[in-house]
Amino acid sequence: MLDFRSKIKFICSAITRSRPLYAQLMITDNCNLSCKMCGQAALRGSRSAELNRGYNRLAELTLEELEVVATNLRKVGSPLLVITGGEPFLRKDLEDIVRIFRKQGIQVRIQSNGQLINEDRIDALLSLGVSEYSISLDTLDFDKQDQINGRTGSGLQAIKALAILSRVLPRRANFTLVNTVVSPLNLHDLLALIKFVTRIGFFHSLIPAHVRDNTPVGTLGVGGKTLSSHDHNFKFITFCQLDSIFQQVLEMKKSGYHIHNSERFLRDSLSFLKGEKVVQRCLAPDVYFHIRYDGSVTACLEQSSGVGLNIANDDFWERYKRKSEYRKKLKTVATSCHGCMYACYAELNYFCTNLDVFIRRGIDDFRKRNYQRKVYSYSEMLSIVKECCE
Ligand SMILES: C[S@@+](CC[C@H](N)C(=O)[O-])C[C@H]1O[C@@H](n2cnc3c(N)ncnc32)[C@H](O)[C@@H]1O
């Protein structure tokens, strides 16, 4: 949960839109999994041939460069930074990176596949003030999870990570999330997964699988490095079961299961998965923006081309202050985009533009303030998995 100061800043930013509520930083492009629905993984694979031929990959930002990023981010005024990748835990200096941003008073949340999480690292990150994570898990059928991830044992490893987080993180008012990409591969596993996440006391974020054909999800940049996938196994072609499962998900949300998504988001996700156009105004870059692993600023994770603005450069702040120069370009990208249903962006759009979502989120957060979860060990979690799948 955001601390009080950051929360006030967050709410004020949502109302005035005078500064972004949140920035996302991809600290690495590398990953230890190759999930089938992940456009980044697909591109990594297709690029390995080029890498072997000496393709000059952009280097990740060094700690010195990240110091500049953090100073600039403080000046921009975003209260929250989500560290993502690739897989953030692949960076051995993750703790140093977090320290740099914390020093500037920025709250940090980490998105991870859970494979490299261990107690020492989570302890160290907690002592730096990182108490919330998003862990990816798409099904409790671990063979299937391994197939999706392209690695044997990865599903169970994600459960181990959740058990470590359960033990180490604060039990009260902690909004650690399990991220699930909804696709035909796991549609029938969703209800069990929601029950499991609720039982272990974390919260669940459902993200519809983004699949592109020739028509891109967004107005994609040259290079096409995006999160959405080309794998059509992740695309729904029949919808009747989709309708009925989403109806049950909505009912579960109403009856108190830990589904973090707003009802509006769930309804629009259903339409999106059916291939319908979801109309919403994209608020990038005013409300959120993305920083690629080389420091270049883009509207979001889906947009691979920058606008010539690099937050790791010393002249960033001077250029940022003359907002119209780059903002116009980023806005053009965002407004001409076909739209997306990535929870990290779409939910913020609703939060800032839809009074009903704004109020409900406020009520939800207020209720969760006193929520206290129990601690579960790995073997206890496995028993809960079994019960939820029965
Ligand atoms: C790109 S990953 C980066 C962080 C980390 N490696 C992880 O897996 O959590 C961030 C999130 O994007 C989700 N994702 C990957 N491919 C997607 C797609 N085609 N559509 C929607 N979400 C996707 C992942 O499941 C994950 O929850």
Ligand code: SF4
């Ligand atoms: S979704 Fe995350 S874990 Fe999977 S390949 Fe993409 S970056 Fe790696």
Ligand code: SF4
């Ligand atoms: S709608 Fe906005 S956040 Fe979503 S893909 Fe398009 S530009 Fe990115």
